[in-house]
Amino acid sequence: MDYLFFFILGLIFGSFFNVVISRLPYGKSIISPGSSCPKCGSKIKWYDNIPVISYLLLRGKCRVCGVKISIQYPLVEIITAIITVGLYYKFGLNVYFVQYFVLISLLICAGIIDLITALDNDFETGIIPDEISLGGIPVGIIFGILQKKLIISLIGGLVGFLLLFIPGFVYKLFTGKEGMGGGDIKLFAMIGTFLGYKPLFFILFLSSFVGATIGLFFIYLFKNREYPIPFGPFIGLATIIYIFFGDYIIQTYLKMIA
Known part of the structure; x- marks a missing residue:
């Protein structure tokens, strides 16, 4: 259960890192507004913003306009989750x-x-x-x-x-x-x-x-x-x-x- 907790924690942080990566170099706020599709501008609902799972359920596309979502998003989330579990395994809390x-x-x-x-x-x-x-x-x-x-x-x-x-x-x-x-x-x-x-x-x-x-x-x-x-x-x-x-x-x- 400990490893599952840290895996989920890593997914959550990875999702936030995606926000930082997609906004910070372009001078945008990483706090507001909420996540939206870069193509059609539609706001992403919470159930479409669950790390990795939403990407798989939506088959990597925006629910509204169907534009492809970069594979970067689930990859960053999974990598962060694996690293988080690895750190806990190696060093403890x-x-x-x-x-x-x-x-x-x-x-x-x-x-x-x-x-x-x-x-x-x-x-x-x-x-x-x-x-x-x-x-x-x-x-x-x-x-x-x-x-x-x-x-x-x-x-x-x-x-x-x-x-x-x-x-x-x-x-x-x-x-x-x-x-x-x-x-x-x-x-x-x-x-x-x-x-x-x-x-x-x-x-x-x-x-x-x-x-x-x-x-x-x-x-x-x-x-x-x-x-x-x-x-x-x-x-x-x-x-x-x-x-x-x-x-x-x-x-x-x-x-x-x-």
Whole structure:
């Protein structure tokens, strides 16, 4: 029953994250008005707004006009539910559960917003709203205070900022082009306040490796070197992997090279 509760809780939060993702980058309020169809504008009834279930019952379409509803909505809800259950299984119900749930929630919203805005012609590039990255920094520091790790949290934020700012600055200095988006830098600083500085090197390596691999694949597939490959989703993915499996991966690697 505990796992069912946290699964349902994750679905509910995932539904809210969809609101944030669909409204925040466009400057819309995430509080009001209520949910409505983007095509016909009809208000969505509560029974058509039940996470995942309503999507399945409506076969992924608006009840009124029949326009297709993005698969993003049930996917975000299910992913959030699975992560919520996973966190409860790994950490139980304690401050670590809350800390990692808040961090991963911010990363889900930031990563998907970065992705959809990178593919949206209304934006020059993908964006990570300051409300998420900068807004998450004081939250990470608060968790540092609660765990009596304020100094580690502050150092983590600084190291996270510098790890992406310095190479981006050097790249721009020599090429005249942006080497790293400001949103990515601020997002990495936020992660540092939550996790401290030590995990950042693992996260940077893994996100860079996965991002470069997938980026090269899409560049080859579409024959376009300018194909938009946002970095935010890979930072988020690498951070989630670290939270769940980081210790195991690092220990396994150390045993292999010993």
